[in-house]
Amino acid sequence: MSLADFKQTPWRSSHPIYQTSILSMTPAPEYANSEVLLASLYRAIGFSSANEGSVPQAGRDLDKRIQKLREKSQQPPTGGIVGVETWNTVLHGILESPKLPNQSTNRFLQVTPIVPGTGLFSGAARLRGNPWNAGKLIRRMVCLGSKDQESAQKLWKSLFAALSVTETDDVFARWLEQETSSWNQGPNVWTLAPIPDEDMATLESSDFLGITFLPARRFTKDLHSLMQAKDAMTRRQWTSLLEAVLRLAAVSHTTWLCDVHTRIWGCLSAALNDGTIPSNELEARSAVFPESPQYMAYGGKALLGLKDQVSSYLNARLGINALLWSLDQVGAPYKGQLSSSNDMVELCRHIGVHRAALIRAGTLEAIADIREQETRARLCKKGIGANLMEFARHGLGQRRTAVPLLRGYDQGFILKQKGSSPSSPWIVSLGPVAVLALVHCALAGMGGPRSIQRLGQQLAAYGVTVDKHDIARNDLGHQLRMLGLVLDSPDAESGMLLLPPFHTSQALQGSENE
Numbered sequence: 001m002s003l004a005d006f007k008q009t010p011w012r013s014s015h016p017i018y019q020t021s022i023l024s025m026t027p028a029p030e031y032a033n034s035e036v037l038l039a040s041l042y043r044a045i046g047f048s049s050a051n052e053g054s055v056p057q058a059g060r061d062l063d064k065r066i067q068k069l070r071e072k073s074q075q076p077p078t079g080g081i082v083g084v085e086t087w088n089t090v091l092h093g094i095l096e097s098p099k100l101p102n103q104s105t106n107r108f109l110q111v112t113p114i115v116p117g118t119g120l121f122s123g124a125a126r127l128r129g130n131p132w133n134a135g136k137l138i139r140r141m142v143c144l145g146s147k148d149q150e151s152a153q154k155l156w157k158s159l160f161a162a163l164s165v166t167e168t169d170d171v172f173a174r175w176l177e178q179e180t181s182s183w184n185q186g187p188n189v190w191t192l193a194p195i196p197d198e199d200m201a202t203l204e205s206s207d208f209l210g211i212t213f214l215p216a217r218r219f220t221k222d223l224h225s226l227m228q229a230k231d232a233m234t235r236r237q238w239t240s241l242l243e244a245v246l247r248l249a250a251v252s253h254t255t256w257l258c259d260v261h262t263r264i265w266g267c268l269s270a271a272l273n274d275g276t277i278p279s280n281e282l283e284a285r286s287a288v289f290p291e292s293p294q295y296m297a298y299g300g301k302a303l304l305g306l307k308d309q310v311s312s313y314l315n316a317r318l319g320i321n322a323l324l325w326s327l328d329q330v331g332a333p334y335k336g337q338l339s340s341s342n343d344m345v346e347l348c349r350h351i352g353v354h355r356a357a358l359i360r361a362g363t364l365e366a367i368a369d370i371r372e373q374e375t376r377a378r379l380c381k382k383g384i385g386a387n388l389m390e391f392a393r394h395g396l397g398q399r400r401t402a403v404p405l406l407r408g409y410d411q412g413f414i415l416k417q418k419g420s421s422p423s424s425p426w427i428v429s430l431g432p433v434a435v436l437a438l439v440h441c442a443l444a445g446m447g448g449p450r451s452i453q454r455l456g457q458q459l460a461a462y463g464v465t466v467d468k469h470d471i472a473r474n475d476l477g478h479q480l481r482m483l484g485l486v487l488d489s490p491d492a493e494s495g496m497l498l499l500p501p502f503h504t505s506q507a508l509q510g511s512e513n514e
Contacts, residue, residue, distance in 0.1 A: 039123020044135025117180025145216030173235035244412035258313035265316035295463030
């Protein structure tokens with residue numbers, strides 16, 4: 001590969017150093033709602049032999065088998081308990097997940113992913129082709145949010161145990177897992193799939209401890225909190241809370257990566273343009289990793305700000321790769337990595353040493369040409385940018401449904417439309433399930449009421465800002481009161497104290513990553 005090849009296909013010809021960076025956006029997100037995230041997580045953590053592309057066909061095959069058995073009035077498979085008519089009603093009635101408006105005429109199996117077995121025939125990101133693996137994104141977040149590889153594997157194993165259906169789960173969940181296992185065909189067995197060594201991506205210890213804002217780290221803490229609370233509710237309630245946290249954390253993580261890319265490019269372009277180089281690792285860390293960003297504001301429009309982040313990321317990605325390929329072209333390839341603050345210092349110094357050669361070779365002009373060539377992509381009108389915006393919109397937004405009566409199905413949303421028109425803007429407004437999940441995580445390990453400020457800090461850890469003084473007057477305060485999650489107190493900040501939503505059987509243990 002060369003700079004010329006990169007110019008031809010800039011989104012497919014990433015430099016090897018960029019591809020292997022733990023800060024690269026791997027896998028590249030596309031469409032996914034909260035149920036797709038959870039179903040794909042089931043497959044990534046416990047069904048290693050299953051792949052995303054096989055899921056839609058497995059759903060179609062299962063539906064055909066059911067219809068044939070209904071016509072012949074045959075008995076269920078060995079191990080099943082209910083008859084085929086009952087199982088058909090369960091899949092197409094009780095468990096059926098609402099379709100999107102543009103899917104109203106499509107016939108396919110789509111169910112709520114309450115138990116792992118449902119992930120083998122439902123919950124792929126696309127119904128055709130080769131869907132992206134959203135479960136690998138969650139796995140990547142577990143790695144980046146853990147202090148070392150051992151902690152990441154331990155959390156992954158604990159998450160597998162929590163996602164498994166055991167004797168501690170409610171009767172319906174145990175029955176459902178038994179039925180799905182009897183109806184599913186193929187060699188797929190629910191067993192832990194450890195994080196492969198080649199996919200293990202953890203930050204350097206100095207960066208992990210020194211970075212103040214890291215959504216993946218907040219995510220790992222929240223996973224611990226949710227797993228400890230599992231026994232306090234039904235399986236369906238617990239998976240709903242998990243979905244709410246997955247969707248917010250996943251979009252916040254990808255936005256953080258966009259932000260980091262922009263900052264990395266700021267350092268590299270400064271080294272190329274005027275020779276400015278970070279003097280040490282601490283200075284590079286401060287320049288590359290954001291301290292307290294505000295990606296969304298509660299009650300405000302969300303997608304325009306996210307689009308700016310994505311557009312900046314695309315600009316930065318083109319610039320980073322073009323610069324790395326240019327170093328190869330001038331005979332001064334960079335031999336290091338692109339995954340830590342120290343790596344940024346070394347790369348900037350390397351650029352500074354070869355700055356004159358890069359300028360003579362026309363690196364700045366090449367970068368400008370590539371950006372102009374990819375204007376539509378950089379404006380998020382096609383390709384990776386459009387996919388990232390679709391991921392953010394469907395990941396955070398309340399699901400639109402083909403049947404208007406099912407509009408209230410999704411209650412774990414982070415964004416809702418301000419108005420009934422399809423073109424109405426999306427504003428930050430938490431659904432009741434998201435409120436429950438975030439309040440629980442904010443108060444994890446606490447013995448009683450705490451300041452409302454803890455909820456603000458919980459949201460801020462994912463890049464969502466809310467003024468604690470506004471909570472009492474906005475719809476968040478209304479949700480908290482309706483759910484019985486606050487205690488009005490004139491002595492508290494904003495006159496409100498947060499109450500724990502669940503009484504767990506044991507004290508919540510702190511995360512290893514704190």
